[in-house]
Amino acid sequence: MLRVALTHRQGDFELDVSFDAAPGVTVLFGRSGSGKTTIVNAVAGLLRPDRGRITVGDTVLLDTDRGLRVPPHRRRLGYIFQDGRLFAHLTVRQNLIYGAWFAGLGRSPRALPHVLEMLGIGPLLARRPAGLSGGERQRVAIGRALLAQPRLILADEPLSALDDARKAEVLPYLERLRDEVQVPILYVSHAPAEVARIATTVVALEGGRVTGIGTAAQVLGDPDVAPLGIRSAGAVIAATLRRHHADGLSELDAGGIALFVPRIAMAPGTSVRLRIAAHDVILARDRPTGLSALNILPGTITAIRQGQGPGAMVRLSTPAGVVLARITARSAQALDLAPGTTAHAIIKSVAIAPDDVG
């Protein structure tokens, strides 16, 4: 387990955070300038914080009170950088085994075949980074970090330098990493869809402070936390892929309710997470008929929160899980919505982007 407590001042910016990361993927979530990368660099040892204590398991990496600071090359972490940072003068194979060699695992570490297979980079071994596509480069960077046999993997927005198609290419590999490798991962992101898919735990950051810790569903579904502002608020629903339909839709089962989304490239039976942005949800008191939207979730309102502007955030408890709906305060009044009343959440299938599901 990773424990982090840091205070650091850099110009006008002040970081003061403390959190424990449970096993799995811990996502540092916040807008740029919230201190995410500062934290990751402090954990990696690339930045000397003013004060702090960082431990991984029983190993102390930093303890400023005791004057202890392990240099970066002895921390045994695997850092996946935003921009890959592959070694241009080495082949893909040499890049991959760079960390493994320093970890004393030799020139062909035992995990190599498995990592090559997992990341689909076997055919690239003899190439050099300059000849790789952005997505391939980032997959090699993941493999390089992994093969160093780290006790913790750090990933600083590993997808943000990629276009949407490349993101869709690499994200499944990160999910496999989370599910197959027993190494905790500290992951930086400012993309709600990515967080919804990959996070085990979310640490929400704002202005150098932790504003919330919890599961993706808890943090993303809590409008009070929403570190990217109210527009990024949305629910995360766990579902199972039932079947693919001939008309290009995939059918999910969420708590016994059928949801239809644009076709997703996975096998039936797979567990997926579905992010539903609050501003894509329409509410109705009675079950509507003659409607083009395919997804209707009946539920009970548990909370209504009136914002500063004309909007209101409604929390609806449904058999599929909590759904957030951002509607106008005027509608909330007109429909006579209040905690305890029943309502139906309506979601257009096409409002759910492919990268919202995974």
Next chain:
Amino acid sequence: MIDWLPPDAWQAVALSVQVSVWAVLCSLPLGILVAYALARWEFPGKQVLNGLVLLPLILPPVVTGYLLLTTFGRQGAVGRMLEEWFGIVVAFRWTGAALAAAVMAFPLMVRAIRLAIEAVDPRIEQAAATLGASPAWVFATVTLPLILPGVIAGLILAFAKAMGEFGATITFVSNIPGQTQTLPSAIYSVLQVPGGDAQAARLVVVAIVIAMAALLLSEWVSRAVARRIAGA
């Protein structure tokens, strides 16, 4: 071919190559260290070091030669120390010529290497550190291979400068045939003799051929290195 130049002229050519090769190879490690320090480290006196390195480029070569003579000559502080402790004498020897050439060529070598180091993204080196490489290993496995074209360019530039060095050499170690008479000093000497123009012209051709060969070699090597780095 051998008869084309008299033996003592060939001797001067050979000596020049020997002096220049030793001068650049021996100063290379120090050149890399100084270039690295100037490119990456912050320390008091950095500007002074920078000035000292560049000084031979700006000073009249005669002044540099004079300073070498007063420091490394048999009466000079360092010269006497070298002689007493190690029995090494550089004054009026070919080793002295190599020292003069090294000092004169040093600024060019450091400048080329420094530019190469400044072009290396420190974040790549950080990546190597996170993968377990100590600072020395980072330098050996990442920085050095990446700056290799710059190091080679610096070597060739310094070699060319050393081959052409005249003022500081002749001031420091004089112009003794077979001992300290390098190619430029030999050209100068023949020009002092009436009717020596023809031989001077031949020596000039030799100088041009060596310089061109060095340049072409450096181009070829740095292209090969660059191709390796950029290659798919």
